[in-house]
Structures are given as structure tokens and as C-alpha cells.
Ligand SMILES: [Zn+2]
């Protein structure tokens with residue numbers, strides 16, 4: 001194996017990243033080395049690529065250079081001497097949140113909100129490379145029936161699954177309003193459909209993404225940036241006047257929060273996933289939560305590993321087809337095109353998947369055409 005590899009490296013605290021030849025990662029005894037088959041661009045990567053104030057505070061310019069990326073599928077090529085359950089040749093993805101396994105959350109089944117969380121591609125080198133290193137504890141064995149371009153996006157798909165199902169998985173036969181039309185909102189539409197939500201409202205802005213939402217199974221499309229329809233009244237009219245049983249906020253805008261709490265029925269569940277652009281952000285606490293008897297569920301990460309089992313089953317069974325959300329495929333070397341497409345507004349992309357290996361890229365293109 002050559003000791004050098006190509007990688008997308010964040011080198012400067014400014015827009016962009018560089019395509020560089022770097023040393024192959026050295027694994028520690030509890031880690032495995034993975035040859036990347038597919039890796040996808042997340043909103044987090046876009047923040048880092050742009051180097052916005054969040055990146056400057058969270059990563060810090062003193063920690064550059066760093067390899068970007070965390071959503072991944074690949075093959076294990078080497079294992080550390082303490083690794084017990086993962087073997088060379090295994091086809092894996094990675095839970096990108098690496099928990100400490102010592103804090104109260106970790107010890108009580110809430111590892112996804114660990115107090116000392118380390119995130120792949122944020123706190124350490126990531127997966128936009130030919131190879132990456134990851135602890136055995138967060139390796140996820142993929143089903144071979146799931147192609148790399150789908151296996152790579154299981155991490156955000158897990159977020160969507162957790163957002164849709166909440167803590168009680170009580171969604172069958174219910175109505176759900178999903179606010180936002182980014183990739184995780186579009187995945188949520190598909191998961192909601194597969195899990196038996198019977199009336200799905202998708203509130204978004206962009207035709208390209210709303211069309212994907214329709215193909216993923218949304219029953220109603222409502223435009224957040226048009227006033228031809230009274231969105232609140234529309235949802236009331238289509239839920240027997242009660243409002244939606246469940247609202248997923250995946251936008252975080254003041255309008256999304258305002259309308260989201262208004263269309264939530266009494267006793268319903270409001271799932272807070274969108275990150276508000278300003279914090280603190282105002283909400284109608286009395287009417288939106290207290291008098292409604294609403295449950296509010298914040299989502300940060302995915303239940304480990306509950307959502308991974310569900311996601312694998314939904315994908316491997318073919319029940320959930322996420323192909324409409326995978327809007328662009330590029331070779332890893334073309335990462336700049338991938339980021340440009342992600343940053344373009346009006347939005348004309350959902351999920352962008354990158355391939356370090358030419359052969360994997362060609363096979364994926366053939367599958368998706
Ligand atoms: Zn991600």
C-alpha cells in the first residue's frame with residue numbers, strides 16, 4: 001500500500017479546500033483503516049468549507065490543516081491489535097459521533113448527546129480522502145445489498161429517522177408537517193411514508209427539492225415563500241381542524257417556528273432539528289407549548305445504534321428508496337463542483353456523493369442512471 005493518499009484538506013481559515021497528497025492515516029490499537037468507496041457532503045462540511053463563524057469557533061484555525069468529511073461507506077483494509085469485532089474486508093459506514101462512554105448520557109443510553117463528543121471530520125481528520133481511520137466502537141457493518149452511495153448517507157438518514165420516530169416511535173396513521181426542503185427533510189418524507197405516517201405536508205421553498213419531496217411521498221406541498229395559500233389554514237383544513245399530530249422543524253427560521261407551533265395539534269409532538277439562525281430565538285411559549293400540552297423534542301445526532309438498525313433494514317429491504325434525494329455524483333477530485341452545487345441558491349441539489357475511486361464512481365453512475 002502506498003504511504004501517500006489524495007485528500008480534500010481544509011488548509012486556510014477562508015472559503016475553499018485543497019486537493020493534496022498527504023500521509024496515509026496511522027491507526028491506533030482501537031482503530032481500523034478504511035478504503036473509502038463513497039463519501040457525501042453534509043451541511044456541516046459546507047459550514048467548514050465556507051469557514052463561517054461557527055467553524056472558526058468550533059474547529060479553530062489553530063487546528064488546520066484538517067481533512068473534511070464524515071459521511072462515508074468503505075472497506076476495512078487494516079485493523080488495530082485491540083480490534084475484536086471488525087475484520088479486514090468488512091463493508092462499513094461510520095457513526096460520526098464518537099462518544100466518551102463515561103459521562104451520564106453515555107452510561108444511560110443517550111450516547112448521541114455525550115458530554116465529551118468527538119466528531120469525525122470536525123474534531124479529527126475526516127473521510128474526504130482515499131483512506132480514513134475510525135475507532136472500532138463507531139464502525140457500522142453495512143448490508144452488501146446497500147450500494148455505497150446509499151450506505152454513505154445513512155448518518156443523515158439516521159437523523160431523519162430519529163426525527164420522524166421520536167422517542168416513542170408512535171407515528172403510524174398520524175399526520176406530519178415537515179418544514180424545510182433540505183436533504184434531511186426529504187429523507188424524512190420517505191421515512192415517514194415507510195413508517196406509516198398517512199398524511200405528510202412538506203413546507204419548502206425550492207421547486208427542485210419540492211419535486212424530490214413529491215417523489216419521496218409527500219401528500220401536500222406548501223411553499224413557504226409564496227402567499228397564494230394560507231399554509232396554516234390549509235393544514236387545519238386537511239387534519240379535520242385539529243392540526244398536525246407531529247411537526248418536524250428542519251428549517252430553524254422564525255417563520256418556520258411560528259407556523260410550526262401554530263399547525264401543531266394540542267398534545268402533539270414538535271421536533272426541533274433546524275438550527276435557528278439567531279439564538280436565543282423567540283417562540284410563542286404559552287400558546288405553542290404550555291396551553292397546547294405539546295411535547296418538544298430536540299434532535300442532535302441519532303440514537304446509537306437504534307436508528308442504524310432501522311435505516312439498514314429500510315434500505316436493505318428496498319422498502320425505502322432514497323435515489324431521488326441523491327441528486328449529484330462526482331469523483332472526489334471534483335469536490336469543488338460538489339460544494340458549488342450545495343451552496344447554489346435557489347437550491348438545485350439535495351445530497352451530493354463523492355467517489356475517490358474511478359471504478360466505484362462509474363458503477364454508481366450506472367446504477368443511478
Ligand atoms: Zn452529516
Ligand SMILES: [Zn+2]
Pocket residue numbers: 099100101102103104105106111114115116117
Ligand atoms: Zn459521554
